[in-house]
Amino acid sequence: MPGGDFHPWLFFILAAWILICGLGVVAFKKVMYSAASMVACFLGVAFAYALLNAPLVAVVQILVYVGAISIVIIFAIMLTEVQDGGYDLFFNRQAVLAAPLAVAAAAVLTVVVVTADVGQIGDKALNPSVKGISLLLFKGYVFPFELVSLVLVAAMIGALVLARKEEEKS
Amino acid sequence: MNAGNAVVVILPGVVVAVGAFVVFLVDLFVARKAVLAWIAAAGLITGAAVAVGQWISVSNGLHFNARKPQTGFAGMVSLDKYALFCVVLFAGIGVATIMLSDAYLARRKAARGEFYGLLLLVITGMIGMVVSTDVVAFFVSFELMSLPTYVLAGYLWRDERSGEASIKYFVTGAFSSAILAFGLALVYGASGQTTYSGIAAGLAKLSGLDARGFLVVAFVLVVTGFGFKISAVPFHNWAPDVYEGAPTPVTAFMATGVKAAAFAGFARLFVAAAGLQWQTWAHTMTILAVLTMVVGNVLALPQRNLKRMLAYSSIAHAGYLTLGLIAAGTSGKPLGIAAILFYLFAYALMNLGAFGVLIWIRNRRKFAYTLGEIGGLARTMPWAAILMAVFMVSLTGIPPTIGFWGKFYLFTAVVQANLTWLAIVAVIMSSVSAYYYLRVVWYMYFREAPQGAEMEAEPKSSQLGVTVAVSLAAAGVLVVGLFPEPLLKAAEGAVRLIFGG
Numbered sequence: 065m066p067g068g069d070f071h072p073w074l075f076f077i078l079a080a081w082i083l084i085c086g087l088g089v090v091a092f093k094k095v096m097y098s099a100a101s102m103v104a105c106f107l108g109v110a111f112a113y114a115l116l117n118a119p120l121v122a123v124v125q126i127l128v129y130v131g132a133i134s135i136v137i138i139f140a141i142m143l144t145e146v147q148d149g150g151y152d153l154f155f156n157r158q159a160v161l162a163a164p165l166a167v168a169a170a171a172v173l174t175v176v177v178v179t180a181d182v183g184q185i186g187d188k189a190l191n192p193s194v195k196g197i198s199l200l201l202f203k204g205y206v207f208p209f210e211l212v213s214l215v216l217v218a219a220m221i222g223a224l225v226l227a228r229k230e231e232e233k234s
Numbered sequence: 235m236n237a238g239n240a241v242v243v244i245l246p247g248v249v250v251a252v253g254a255f256v257v258f259l260v261d262l263f264v265a266r267k268a269v270l271a272w273i274a275a276a277g278l279i280t281g282a283a284v285a286v287g288q289w290i291s292v293s294n295g296l297h298f299n300a301r302k303p304q305t306g307f308a309g310m311v312s313l314d315k316y317a318l319f320c321v322v323l324f325a326g327i328g329v330a331t332i333m334l335s336d337a338y339l340a341r342r343k344a345a346r347g348e349f350y351g352l353l354l355l356v357i358t359g360m361i362g363m364v365v366s367t368d369v370v371a372f373f374v375s376f377e378l379m380s381l382p383t384y385v386l387a388g389y390l391w392r393d394e395r396s397g398e399a400s401i402k403y404f405v406t407g408a409f410s411s412a413i414l415a416f417g418l419a420l421v422y423g424a425s426g427q428t429t430y431s432g433i434a435a436g437l438a439k440l441s442g443l444d445a446r447g448f449l450v451v452a453f454v455l456v457v458t459g460f461g462f463k464i465s466a467v468p469f470h471n472w473a474p475d476v477y478e479g480a481p482t483p484v485t486a487f488m489a490t491g492v493k494a495a496a497f498a499g500f501a502r503l504f505v506a507a508a509g510l511q512w513q514t515w516a517h518t519m520t521i522l523a524v525l526t527m528v529v530g531n532v533l534a535l536p537q538r539n540l541k542r543m544l545a546y547s548s549i550a551h552a553g554y555l556t557l558g559l560i561a562a563g564t565s566g567k568p569l570g571i572a573a574i575l576f577y578l579f580a581y582a583l584m585n586l587g588a589f590g591v592l593i594w595i596r597n598r599r600k601f602a603y604t605l606g607e608i609g610g611l612a613r614t615m616p617w618a619a620i621l622m623a624v625f626m627v628s629l630t631g632i633p634p635t636i637g638f639w640g641k642f643y644l645f646t647a648v649v650q651a652n653l654t655w656l657a658i659v660a661v662i663m664s665s666v667s668a669y670y671y672l673r674v675v676w677y678m679y680f681r682e683a684p685q686g687a688e689m690e691a692e693p694k695s696s697q698l699g700v701t702v703a704v705s706l707a708a709a710g711v712l713v714v715g716l717f718p719e720p721l722l723k724a725a726e727g728a729v730r731l732i733f734g735g
Contacts, residue, residue: 176448208368214358215374
């Protein structure tokens, strides 16, 4: 088990929690239940970060995902009066082919990742302090960090373009 | 490395990004929206000019060390001829797209400011993909390229098919981005590094360990993300629907620009970070290339819609291009990558031209992009028909066009890598493609025009941009077709430094 000194079972319980909540997001008929399920899923991921000795990432996860993003999603649901979906969207003809393939892919990934011997190279990234992360973010990784701001601008303007009503007057 | 030097390394990208914001701002204050096209084009041309200047500096060793790439931002970006070659190509594709778009958008009464601004942001992301030498920077650039493209595909969302194209592209695209991120995370897990050179060194240390299966899985995931963006079989199913539904200038841009950036960016990642591990991803790539060439060409045969036909044709060309990666990986020589750069240039010219002719017709009359509707085009729009014939001949790969030389260099690289059977498959598939490309020519010249194909008396907006862009593309196809040496020399010079040799 990589990272922290917690009991592996704690991780498995948490993983099960995250998976069940993730399944809830796609399986609930009422979209509001899906949203609530997603909040619970985010919370589980935050706990996972905390267990892996990454307290800052855990706190950011709670602030950004559990807090801000969840609220925005719930606002969006309330404002747009989304209709509840049926299970015909959940189980369609493609599921017959997709489900076995997905299970097979998951099995292959699990076996390979668990059995492969790639050493312990990734360990040095653990136990990051706030100071360490700040240094990484504003020194080593400043280029992608600044690039993300462009991605956000593009996403924002793109959303406005797709949502607006009027046409060009000319 | 101080901050000033680091900005110099990414200067062309910075110029294009600034161009995007100038377009967004000026859009607020001017009533004549045609101005925006000029501003956006000026931003791209300035970016390309900076790149050309840097190319000359690098060649002459004026301000940069000609033997070592200039790096910046803790080795995350690199200024070298490979990136600069691609910057010029992307800027050219961008300018051509703007020329093809203006009359089209004005006619559809679509807002042009956001269109050009988003287009420039996409190109910024494309430039980021080729200057990046670090998987984090690469992935963020990849997303900067992808996100606005989803919006552009749905730009005319009142048209049901444009909206459908956007949603389809977005859902499958977001999914494939996640798979790519997973693959890159596994690569990081195996190497402990995020820079390409660090990954190469980290993976080399794994030789004694039982990591082969792990690496194969990681590379398959990365290749899946790559295969989606270049619409390689079996990740191609989105392409025909999205290409058909998206506004035609956006389709032209996706088929040339996004594909070029995906190839150039991933080629760098594959060769620089994982070139030494070629054995672990050889099979994946070979299967991908053969499937893509065969399925793309065969499914293009029955298409009656020209946009769908060009979509399947673009799938087939992705298959040819993948051969360049296989040649480079197998032989360890840079010729395959140089052939890819040459082919991307050729493909951009002939495909932008072919889509440009479709836009040209669409701007002049009712046109649903079907094969029957271009019947008799040689009489109604003779100039457009001649140019379209040039592009179709070039796409087939018949001399003396640029398309012939593109295929010639690619297949030569494959043969030199001792993969003659792959070259034979590619040649057979190219001759299959002659059927659906030359059928277009046959319809234009030997079929009667359908009922109701009358021209509009005088189109409302100027066609100048489209006609100039298409004519320039055709001139490029023929001139480079007659004198391919300089472009090939440039492509070879571009790959020499970063791939050794």
